[in-house]
Amino acid sequence: MPQHRKVTIIGSGPSGHTAAIYLARANLEPILFEGMMANGFAPGGQLTTTTDVENYPGFPEGVMGGELMDKLREQSERFGTEIVTETITKLDLSVRPFKIWREGSEDDAEPTDTTDAVIIATGASARRMHLPGEETYWQNGISACAVCDGAVPIFRNKPLAVIGGGDSAAEESIYLTKYASHVYVLVRRDKLRASKVMAARLLKHPKVTVLFNTSATATHGDGSLLKELTIKNTITNEESKLPVNGLFYAIGHDPATSLVKGQVNLDDEGYIVTVPGSTETNIPGVFAAGDVQDKKYRQAITSAGTGCMAALDAERYITEHIEEAAPADEPASNGSDAQK
CATH class of the missing domain: 3.50.50.60 (FAD/NAD(P)-binding domain)
Structure with a gap:
């Protein structure tokens, strides 16, 4: 039987862990898939490849990128987030609950996980x-x-x-x-x-x-x-x-959106399109945070900020809609009106 969670987070940078901290403190028991060399990065994302980070608030002497991500991970775990060091290779966002496949599962196999809401925080990589x-x-x-x-x-x-x-x-x-x-x-x-x-x-x-x-x-x-x-x-x-x-x-970035391509609306450069002022995508219950939807700022602190937003958006979605959600495997609305 697939493992079911109310909220699943895919990605382990500042946005993913900030979302996890907020959701865990709200007793939603999130699961976070941090991936293993997903998008070419170790768990923690791009910050694991940096040395001194001097512009993240709260560290007047600066902090090493890897150390910052370790602290965020520890904080996620402290409040009860289940962190899984596996990569998600497939999502089906056309049915509810959403279906998830972990790396190593067969294409025709049953999903390994299901979820009522998902936060995509897979980031982007600088070229x-x-x-x-x-x-x-x-x-x-x-x-x-x-x-x-x-x-x-x-x-x-x-x-x-x-x-x-x-x-x-x-x-x-x-x-x-x-x-x-x-x-x-x-x-x-x-x-x-x-x-x-x-x-x-x-x-x-x-x-x-x-x-x-x-x-x-x-x-x-x-x-x-x-x-x-x-x-x-x-x-x-x-x-x-x-x-x-x-x-x-300064030759561009590649957002890690292959997982949702063809399901979630992307812009011409491949970034996830979100409703202005929120982290909502065109599919109700699917949210995007961090560099995967931000091609302008791309800072650790702005990623953390959108992670907070995604968690609050997901919590509100669960509270307001999940009890009225369609039965399992019923086709899900693509929410096309959400972008209008």
């Missing part, structure tokens, strides 16, 4: 180029989040590089000028993809140099910190060295 030397200097000079890491001492008053040509790259480059001695923006093409306003702001900034038709091909350092990039002119193929102490990727 990386995996340049030679990148693994050595990841979080030791190479980052995918200027807002998260730009103020770190190793970047202050140092030359930095940003890869990307869109609005995000322009915004992050301008942000980094607060700390850097100079910012080089590497753009593969001969023009920026950013909006005219952002492009003009970037090009006229006195601390920014945009290198068009340029790509990075390798990273170099002293074994501890990044010191230099090899860059190549994409037209002439001529290579040269660019002395920088920081490299920031």
Whole structure:
């Protein structure tokens, strides 16, 4: 028989654990599937790959990303959340209760779990180029989040590089000028993809140099910190060295939404669409929190905030609707009006 829970959380970043804390304290006995290398990350998500986190409230001296996630996990467990280190590979949101399959179950097998409500908190992963030397200097000079890491001492008053040509790259480059001695923006093409306003702001900034038709091909350092990039002119193929102490990727993120694709409404970039001002999706009883639905802020604290919202939305849904829910296996409404 499948194991049934009122609320299931899929994902173990700040949003998932915050939702779990709220739901557990509300005596809803949530189960949280933290996954095992789901989306390429260990349980805890992207923060497990970071070092110092200096902008999460409550830690005046900063905190290591892994330590922060350990504390959130401990808090979830303290209030009674069941945490399962397994990956969910399939969801059926077309019937009620919703059906869930854990990794290792056969496609034609009965679901391993069922749930009345589900919170999708599977996150997103920053795109990386995996340049030679990148693994050595990841979080030791190479980052995918200027807002998260730009103020770190190793970047202050140092030359930095940003890869990307869109609005995000322009915004992050301008942000980094607060700390850097100079910012080089590497753009593969001969023009920026950013909006005219952002492009003009970037090009006229006195601390920014945009290198068009340029790509990075390798990273170099002293074994501890990044010191230099090899860059190549994409037209002439001529290579040269660019002395920088920081490299920031601004080439986009990939939300982990394959689990719900074709069932939950996604935007053009693959992020889950939620009703403005809530975490509700187009399917009643399905909620989304954290980076899987947030392509603008993507911060640990904003993820935690939407995790709180999702928990409160799910609790309200259970209270108001579950006793009136359709019998098991009755087709579920797709809630198409929810987005109108």
